Amino acid sequence: MAHAAAPAARPSFFGDFVSGWSWSLRKPLFVTVMVAAALLNFGVNGVEYAIQLHLMQFNTDATLIGAIGSGIAAMMLVGAFAAARLSDRVPVGVCICVSFVFLCACVAPMLFAYGPGVSDGASYALVFVANSVMGLPFPIIDALLLGFVYAKASTSMQGRIAVSLIVPVLGFRGTIAVFLAALALSTVIVLCSARIRRIPRVDGWDTAEL
Numbered sequence: 001m002a003h004a005a006a007p008a009a010r011p012s013f014f015g016d017f018v019s020g021w022s023w024s025l026r027k028p029l030f031v032t033v034m035v036a037a038a039l040l041n042f043g044v045n046g047v048e049y050a051i052q053l054h055l056m057q058f059n060t061d062a063t064l065i066g067a068i069g070s071g072i073a074a075m076m077l078v079g080a081f082a083a084a085r086l087s088d089r090v091p092v093g094v095c096i097c098v099s100f101v102f103l104c105a106c107v108a109p110m111l112f113a114y115g116p117g118v119s120d121g122a123s124y125a126l127v128f129v130a131n132s133v134m135g136l137p138f139p140i141i142d143a144l145l146l147g148f149v150y151a152k153a154s155t156s157m158q159g160r161i162a163v164s165l166i167v168p169v170l171g172f173r174g175t176i177a178v179f180l181a182a183l184a185l186s187t188v189i190v191l192c193s194a195r196i197r198r199i200p201r202v203d204g205w206d207t208a209e210l
Contacts, residue, residue: 027210029195033149036196039186040100040141044134046179047107048072051127054114054172064124071132079136083143092144093199099137100187106134107180114172148199152210 024030048068055065086095109130113123190196200208 029193029199029210030149032189032193032196033145036100036186036189036193037146039182039189040103043107043179043182043186044103046182047110047131047134047176050172050175050179051110051131054175055124058120060124068128068131071128072135075132075135076138079139082136083139086140087143087147088202091199091201092148093197096141096145096199097191097197099141100183100190102137103134104180104183104187106130107176107183110176111173111180145196145199147202148205148208149210151205152208 024034051068052065055068107130110127112118113126114120115123118126195209198208
């Protein structure tokens with residue numbers, strides 16, 4: 001009587017972890033993207049938490065606090081439409097460099113909010129506008145830069161790549177300065193990487209190296 005074939009052994013978590021990082025670290029462009037993306041996420045999330053905690057500290061109306069998130073979400077929706085139009089028309093590297101610089105330019109004005117001689121109303125308006133506009137390049141970065149990385153990776157590596165990519169005491173302005181520094185560092189990494197700057201349009205990805 002024939003015996004049924006034994007099911008293939010599933011790879012262990014440790015094996016997946018090691019193979020994923022081993023593959024990732026052999027790709028110079030991917031390493032640069034990973035570091036820049038980590039700093040970008042740290043900086044952006046830090047700015048969002050700094051804004052919310054500062055507003056809560058001074059008993060700002062809950063509606064105004066909620067509006068901060070609504071503003072950036074609305075601009076991300078606009079950015080999604082822009083990403084769809086740009087994805088096939090522009091060199092990815094140039095667009096990504098512009099997007100990172102744009103993010104720093106959005107956060108920088110917040111350094112002047114809630115300072116001497118600036119009213120709370122004017123400070124809130126400044127933070128609301130600057131924070132909202134920050135949402136514009138997020139879908140563009142995801143669609144173009146991360147899209148390029150996933151397009152160049154094999155299907156078996158997709159999940160492992162996703163894993164790889166995935167301060168009140170200073171006062172509001174001091175905290176924003178710390179996270180702006182992280183954003184600025186990620187921007188410097190992107191601008192100084194010739195590999196990222198040379199990423200072509202979507203129709204040229206077949207010949208590009210990861």
